[in-house]
Amino acid sequence: MGMKTSVTPKVSFKTQMLQAREEAIIHMVNRLLAEKGFEAMTVDEVAAGVGIAKASLYKHFPSKEDLACAAMVYLMRRAQVFLAELPQEPPPLEKLQMVVRWTMELKLAGEMPSLPSQNSSLRATLIASKDYMNGLIEVSDVLGGWIEAAQAEGTISPGIPAIVVLYTLFARACDPVLEFLKMGGQHDDKQIVDLVMATCFQGLNAR
Amino acid sequence: MGMKTSVTPKVSFKTQMLQAREEAIIHMVNRLLAEKGFEAMTVDEVAAGVGIAKASLYKHFPSKEDLACAAMVYLMRRAQVFLAELPQEPPPLEKLQMVVRWTMELKLAGEMPSLPSQNSSLRATLIASKDYMNGLIEVSDVLGGWIEAAQAEGTISPGIPAIVVLYTLFARACDPVLEFLKMGGQHDDKQIVDLVMATCFQGLNAR
DNA sequence: GTCTATAATCAGATAGAC
DNA sequence: GTCTATCTGATTATAGAC
Numbered sequence: 001m002g003m004k005t006s007v008t009p010k011v012s013f014k015t016q017m018l019q020a021r022e023e024a025i026i027h028m029v030n031r032l033l034a035e036k037g038f039e040a041m042t043v044d045e046v047a048a049g050v051g052i053a054k055a056s057l058y059k060h061f062p063s064k065e066d067l068a069c070a071a072m073v074y075l076m077r078r079a080q081v082f083l084a085e086l087p088q089e090p091p092p093l094e095k096l097q098m099v100v101r102w103t104m105e106l107k108l109a110g111e112m113p114s115l116p117s118q119n120s121s122l123r124a125t126l127i128a129s130k131d132y133m134n135g136l137i138e139v140s141d142v143l144g145g146w147i148e149a150a151q152a153e154g155t156i157s158p159g160i161p162a163i164v165v166l167y168t169l170f171a172r173a174c175d176p177v178l179e180f181l182k183m184g185g186q187h188d189d190k191q192i193v194d195l196v197m198a199t200c201f202q203g204l205n206a207r
Numbered sequence: 208m209g210m211k212t213s214v215t216p217k218v219s220f221k222t223q224m225l226q227a228r229e230e231a232i233i234h235m236v237n238r239l240l241a242e243k244g245f246e247a248m249t250v251d252e253v254a255a256g257v258g259i260a261k262a263s264l265y266k267h268f269p270s271k272e273d274l275a276c277a278a279m280v281y282l283m284r285r286a287q288v289f290l291a292e293l294p295q296e297p298p299p300l301e302k303l304q305m306v307v308r309w310t311m312e313l314k315l316a317g318e319m320p321s322l323p324s325q326n327s328s329l330r331a332t333l334i335a336s337k338d339y340m341n342g343l344i345e346v347s348d349v350l351g352g353w354i355e356a357a358q359a360e361g362t363i364s365p366g367i368p369a370i371v372v373l374y375t376l377f378a379r380a381c382d383p384v385l386e387f388l389k390m391g392g393q394h395d396d397k398q399i400v401d402l403v404m405a406t407c408f409q410g411l412n413a414r
Numbered sequence: 415g416t417c418t419a420t421a422a423t424c425a426g427a428t429a430g431a432c
Numbered sequence: 433g434t435c436t437a438t439c440t441g442a443t444t445a446t447a448g449a450c
Contacts, residue, residue, distance in 0.1 A: 018415085036325050039246040042443065053417050058445065060415090093412075116323075117383050118243050157413045163391065164402050165411055167384045174383065176324050177374045184370065195371050203410025204372055205300075206364045225433085249425060262428075263434050271426065 022060055022070075024050050029071040033113030038068050038122055065125035069132060071113050076135025083142050092146035093155040096169065097201065099143065101193055103173040108182060108189045114174055140166060172200060229267055229277075232257050236278040240320030245275050245329055272332035276339060278320050283342025290349050299353035300362040303376065304408065306350065308400055310380040315389060315396045321381055347373060379407060 028049040032041040043064055047054040061067045082102055086095055106112045115122060126132050147165045150156035156165060177199075181192045235256040239248040250271050254261040268274045289309055293302055313319045322329060333339050354372045357363035363372060384406075388399045 037246075037323060040323070040326065043445085044443075052415095054444090055418085055446075056416050062445095064444070116244060116247070117386060118247065151413075154413050156411050157409070160402065160406060160411065161393075163393075164384070164388065164406065167387045168406050168411060171382060171384050175378060176381065177371070177378050179324060180374045181371065186368075186370075195367065199367060199371065199375050199410070201410050201412045202364070203406070203408050203412075204363050204367065204375060205408045205410075206361050207414065250427085251425070260435050261426090262436080265427065266433055269427095 021050070021052070025057065025060060025067070026070050026074050029067050030074060030111060030113050033068060033071055033115070034107070034110045037114050038064075038116055038119060041068075043067070063125075065122050068113070068115065068122055069125050069129050072115070072126060073129065073131045073135060075113060076132060076139060079139050080135060083139065091153065091155065092149040093153070096143065096146050096150065096156075097197065100169050100172050100200065101197060104175075104178060104193045104196060105189070107173060107175075107178055108192065112173055143169065168200070172196065228257070228259070232264065232267060232274070233277050233281050236274050237281060237318060237320050240275060240278055240322070241314070241317045244321050245271075245323055245326060248275075250274070270332075272329050275320070275322065275329055276332045276336050279322070279333060280336065280338045280342060282320060283339060283346060286346050287342060290346065298360065298362065299356040300360070303350065303353050303357065303363075304404065307376050307379050307407065308404060311382075311385060311400045311403060312396070314380060314382075314385055315399065319380055350376065375407070379403065 025046065028046050029041070032045060032049070035041075041064075043054055043057060046067065047057050050057075057067075061070060079099075083099070086098060090098070103112065115126075143166055144162055147156060147162045151158040151160075151162065151165075175196060177196055178192060181187055181195065182189070187195065232253065235253050236248070239252060239256070242248075248271075250261055250264060253274065254264050257264070264274075268277060290306070293305060297305070310319065322333075350373055351369055354363060354369045358365040358367075358369065358372075382403060384403055385399060388394055388402070389396070394402065
């Protein structure tokens with residue numbers, strides 16, 4: 001970010017090292033959040049996982065909540081990148097399905113951070129985070145546009161409020177059905193995703 | 208349980224008092240589990256809510272896990288009573304819908320305890336609890352029978368494995384869509400239940 | 415910025431009198 | 433069985449040297 005990067009590569013290098021370390025931290029937090037959730041994750045674990053002292057962690061992130069928030073911001077960025085890289089041709093319904101499929105695969109791969117929907121201190125941090133909120137809003141806007149387009153096309157039921165469709169799609173990212181089926185061991189990941197996709201979009205009722 | 212209950216009512220009365228207190232504890236735990244979840248719930252809160260000392264609580268239940276387990280056993284009993292009292296005439300699909308509706312109303316009323324799907328110490332306690340497991344199995348068996356009957360009738364899609372249908376129905380009890388819609392304030396409880404019922408059984412796709 | 419060592423706090427569980 | 437008071441351990445967070 002400095003204006004002398006070409007003359008003082010050392011500074012840039014140092015910055016890169018720091019950034020790399022922060023990325024390592026965020027990856028670790030992301031994994032632990034996916035594995036055990038916010039409350040069960042401890043800062044000690046994060047530090048040990050990254051291989052640095054806990055005090056050093058606190059130089060990068062002022063609190064446990066900020067750690068989780070950073071992981072959520074990272075997730076939002078990944079989502080934005082995924083949305084941006086989606087091909088434009090497919091009809092909106094198919095793009096929505098690709099997104100849902102992606103989030104489920106992320107969850108099955110143990111990379112989908114799971115937050116307690118209740119924890120107030122964490123919620124406060126998330127809501128106060130401009131990066132997180134902006135990312136969430138942009139993702140919601142893009143998906144919301146596709147939902148309305150799909151409803152206009154008649155591929156998604158126009159009777160359901162778009163916000164309900166949006167929440168229903170988001171909720172697939174933390175659907176316990178995925179874990180239960182994975183625990184059952186009767187299906188592989190692809191089958192699980194297909195099954196949940198089918199129940200989500202086609203419903204349980206016969207057609 | 209003693210064989211002299213008619214001669215020594217005092218014992219019976221004492222027992223009843225104890226049982227009443229345990230019920231009060233379980234109700235409190237149930238409410239707190241619904242409100243904040245297992246990890247955020249503290250034993251101090253439970254004791255304070257019931258109006259007894261924490262040490263007294265530990266005379267009734269040996270650990271926090273056992274507290275939560277008792278609440279889950281209570282929930283299973285409620286479910287069993289609900290199933291047993293359902294009218295027999297309706298077709299299986301309608302009975303399943305009534306059950307799902309009931310669980311959602313319970314959740315919206317703040318009476319559906321929410322457990323972390325990951326916490327291992329709690330899982331161990333639950334799995335070790337005969338009362339809980341038996342209740343869960345019986346409920347699953349009853350619902351499983353209805354699911355297969357509905358699939359045989361052709362009202363529920365026969366292509367979906369029954370276990371997936373069962374999990375999908377169970378998952379409505381902890382569906383974050385319910386909370387999000389409630390937080391949004393745009394719909395009352397009945398509308399929310401109807402919306403989620405519709406997406407669950409009919410799917411998002413237009414018909 | 416990174417470390418070791420330590421504070422400060424909170425929550426699950428228990429001791430021991432009554 | 434119920435209480436007050438306490439223990440114990442875990443966990444978030446920080447002080448201070450380098």
